[in-house]
Amino acid sequence: MREAGLNPLLQDATVAAERLVSVLRMAVATGLLLVFGLTISGTDLGSLAPYLHRQLFFALLTMIAYFVLGAGCFLATSQGWFRPWMAWLTVTADALFMLLNVRLSILNGGFDGNMALLLPPAWLVPVVMAFGVMRMHPRMQLYATLLLTGGLTALIFWLPTAPEGDQAARIAGLLTGPPNVMKLTMILLAGLVMVLAAARMRRLFQRALSSAEERANLTRYLPAQIADQLADGGLDSLQHGQRQAMAVLFVDIRGFTQWSETRDPQDVGDFITTFRSHVENSAARHDGMIDKYMGDAAMLLFAEAPEERGAPNGAARALACAATLCKSIHAWSDQRLAAGEDTVEVGIGVHAGEVFAGVVGSENRLEYSVFGDAVNIASRLEQHSKTVPETIIASAQTLEAAGIAPARGRWRALPPVALRGRSGVMDIFAKEE
Incomplete structure (x- = not known):
């Protein structure tokens, strides 16, 4: 059933965008899993501190869960179960998913809240924002922006954790090769999503221009x-x-x-x-x-x-x-x-x-x-x-x-x-x- 008050073409475009976003979630999760595996392949896991073991486990669990979220949304859009209003739920899920992982990383690493933006999960923000561009929905994009910035603000300023042990050494660990590789990968993936978003909008714009031109040509001969x-x-x-x-x-x-x-x-x-x-x-x-x-x-x-x-x-x-x-x-x-x-x-x-x-x-x-x-x-x-x-x-x-x-x-x-x-x-x- 069509949503009341929503143009059918716009509704179809919304569902199509959500289907594409669900595919990109799975692609992002798969790409991060591959980079994650390559990054830790030469690492002696037995020599790592216990909190790093938990950090790796959380990272692996996050990427798998993100893939499952994408697969679920893809199934819903493909089977006709998805409705345009559900996009607000998926946007919320993306933002809360990222914020929850940042919070878990802070707790696991014993970091101060001010370290939130150094943690690899926080670098998912550009990816989540890029997904919003795919939907071409200004209010939804504004909502996602406010939710992400508000959540990160709360983590940084209002929910600091007490340092445990040698925090300086742990912070230094966030600036080494493997974490930086993951951050760079997320930036690359966000850029690729933006490229797809730009291509999709250009294609829709060209289709709209072509349709308008066809209508204009028809009205020269027809009522x-x-x-x-x-x-x-x-x-x-x-x-x-x-x-x-x-x-x-x-x-x-x-x-x-x-x-x-x-x-x-x-x-x-x-x-x-x-x-x-x-x-x-x-x-x-x-x-x-x-x-x-x-x-x-x-x-x-x-x-x-x-x-x-x-x-x-x-x-x-x-x-x-x-x-x-x-x-x-x-x-x-x-x-x-x-x-x-x-x-x-x-x-x-x-x-x-x-x-x-x-x-x-x-x-x-x-x-x-x-x-x-x-x-x-x-x-x-x-x-x-x-x-x-x-x-x-x-x-x-x-x-x-x-x-x-x-x-x-x-x-x-x-x-x-x-x-x-x-x-x-x-x-x-x-x-x-």
Whole structure:
């Protein structure tokens, strides 16, 4: 089950990071065991003081236990038992594991607490911190940093132990070859973990850039909502297509062709750009999808919203978008009139019905297409608005689907119209402004 409030991709990345960290724990433990074995291979163990025997035993036990911790985490992440919140437990385990071993080394060697940072277990700190970088979780990294520094501070300043015997000789032993070899090994391992962390973040960053570029390329040809589905791997289902209830809105600028013939190309380009910005803002406000632009016209789609979202259905959103777009265009027209420029008028047709929707083409050139009687009717209602003339025309079927009573919604009945390509007449309404 997905953790609530956590992005699925981020959750998967968290689990993958923890799996990698578990492998690195086993690798670090194995590397230290090998170096440990090589370091003491030429040592006469019988000549060592008793506390050194215990120190070697603790070191061996630590490395084995650390390997077991890594193996357990790897099993949990591989079998699907691991949950993102468990990473806080493993971070805590890493820190406490290191602090416990430092404490045991202080007690066993009879050292003062101030010697904590000279002990080989304390040199695991860079490794533990490097593991935190792999997770790419700032709060978790901060938590690990505070836990480690707080624990070491307590060991150094608040829990000193009384010296036993010749502490100077024991301290000197910490600065000899074998302990220093172990410290250098830990630094090397921490550096290698950092290299892996950097490589992993670079790879994730490149993947994110590639995904963003793919989405950007898709949105050049497809509506943004469809591009998101394709980027998530839904091309096959979209290519199969489906029949679905949908409201279709057509909008067209009145007299644009005649107006543009006497205008500078730059002025025409700026005019169309502004018009499309009004269309896009209105569509976004009502969760509409811009299917295509056709010069000075646009086709918008309003799919049925899932019931659990509690949002208005497609027909209601299409009608609301038509009103919003009309108001926006009127405000723009008033601004142009105040500046001494020509006014802007549009015609809008809206119809709701069943359509066939799907993606056609190859991955190199895709096109989202909507076919059906509903599309044709919406287009012809927009064309009919020129002859009535009215700004917004909607079919009676659309008002019924939206649950709008014409009188209450300020819709005025127009004479029934016979649309090209259809038998009989259709009841239509115009929006009162």
